[in-house]
Amino acid sequence: MNFSKKNETLKAYLDAKGMKSTTQRDFIAETFFKTTTHISLEELLGKVRKKHSSIGYATVYRTMKLLNECGLAIDRQFGDGQSRYENIPEDGHHDHLICIKCSKIVEFQNQKIEQLQSESAKKHGFTVLNHKLELYGYCPDCA
Amino acid sequence: MNFSKKNETLKAYLDAKGMKSTTQRDFIAETFFKTTTHISLEELLGKVRKKHSSIGYATVYRTMKLLNECGLAIDRQFGDGQSRYENIPEDGHHDHLICIKCSKIVEFQNQKIEQLQSESAKKHGFTVLNHKLELYGYCPDCA
DNA sequence: ATGATAATAATAATCATTTTCAATTGCAAG
DNA sequence: CTTGCAATTGAAAATGATTATTATTATCAT
Numbered sequence: 001m002n003f004s005k006k007n008e009t010l011k012a013y014l015d016a017k018g019m020k021s022t023t024q025r026d027f028i029a030e031t032f033f034k035t036t037t038h039i040s041l042e043e044l045l046g047k048v049r050k051k052h053s054s055i056g057y058a059t060v061y062r063t064m065k066l067l068n069e070c071g072l073a074i075d076r077q078f079g080d081g082q083s084r085y086e087n088i089p090e091d092g093h094h095d096h097l098i099c100i101k102c103s104k105i106v107e108f109q110n111q112k113i114e115q116l117q118s119e120s121a122k123k124h125g126f127t128v129l130n131h132k133l134e135l136y137g138y139c140p141d142c143a
Numbered sequence: 144m145n146f147s148k149k150n151e152t153l154k155a156y157l158d159a160k161g162m163k164s165t166t167q168r169d170f171i172a173e174t175f176f177k178t179t180t181h182i183s184l185e186e187l188l189g190k191v192r193k194k195h196s197s198i199g200y201a202t203v204y205r206t207m208k209l210l211n212e213c214g215l216a217i218d219r220q221f222g223d224g225q226s227r228y229e230n231i232p233e234d235g236h237h238d239h240l241i242c243i244k245c246s247k248i249v250e251f252q253n254q255k256i257e258q259l260q261s262e263s264a265k266k267h268g269f270t271v272l273n274h275k276l277e278l279y280g281y282c283p284d285c286a
Numbered sequence: 287a288t289g290a291t292a293a294t295a296a297t298a299a300t301c302a303t304t305t306t307c308a309a310t311t312g313c314a315a316g
Numbered sequence: 317c318t319t320g321c322a323a324t325t326g327a328a329a330a331t332g333a334t335t336a337t338t339a340t341t342a343t344c345a346t
Contacts, residue, residue: 041334057334100272110260113263117276117278120253124240124251126278127286131276132277132279133260133275135264136218136273136275137270137271137273140269162324164312164313165323165324184303197325200303201325202325204303224333
């Protein structure tokens with residue numbers, strides 16, 4: 001996989017802030033870009049440590065905060081007490097079903113909903129760039 | 144104000160779980176039902192203690208968790224490290240159009256979207272109690 | 287290579303939320 | 317109306333995620 005565009009964005013952001021590119025930052029970012037779901041910091045650290053076993057918690061936290069700031073990661077809270085970061089997918093946006101009992105998260109897509117959102121927005125003269133749809137309830141196991 | 148319907152829902156939920164109705168629970172719920180914004184646990188405790196000064200943190204946390212579980216409160220996280228709860232208005236749920244430039248917020252409702260949400264949820268075996276839909280973009284003035 | 291500066295890993299500290307537990311309360315059967 | 321017992325409570329301790337600290341190490345322009 002090639003993340004040259006994302007890497008470019010990150011590098012530009014670091015430059016602009018007078019920050020440096022490091023082995024750890026690059027590897028954490030690279031690892032994150034390969035993910036497809038909303039990964040928790042702990043899970044990400046696990047993946048990262050398979051190659052670089054000495055990378056610490058704080059570095060992952062700091063790096064993900066950076067990626068969020070430069071628009072490469074979306075910070076999401078699903079109410080289970082953990083922050084998760086979502087890699088911005090190449091193939092479009094997905095919405096979430098969240099179990100309020102066991103915190104299970106299921107992704108789904110519904111093109112019609114997206115379409116209706118655009119209509120509602122247009123009705124109020126809004127130009128929508130981004131949206132967030134979360135449905136809360138009980139999953140099959142907790143119903 | 145009269146919250147008989149909400150109180151009924153809460154009582155039914157407690158009954159079904161073999162839980163009891165208590166002075167503290169009732170008062171915390173009543174206090175919460177009067178709120179109109181996203182109140183933090185700490186703020187709610189403050190309001191509650193004006194009348195019942197000895198009610199503890201844990202009881203407020205436990206009660207709000209209950210209200211969330213039976214669909215009477217929406218748990219919201221704004222990324223500031225605190226949980227907030229939103230009281231569900233009597234006249235139905237509102238979705239939000241949010242301007243990323245001037246922060247204007249417009250509420251809207253779309254019955255078809257709600258319907259499609261139910262369908263998506265059912266497809267995954269979820270029972271949805273509440274939802275959150277936020278559309279981010281530019282309002283007419285900022286477009 | 288050197289030096290100034292930023293970044294890191296490990297650790298401790300912080301802060302919101304949960305759990306624990308002894309004391310209290312609600313409720314239903316008698 | 318009392319009694320008995322399970323559920324609930326408040327206070328304090330514990331937990332768990334996140335952040336700050338600090339000595340050490342890595343980066344990069346010179």
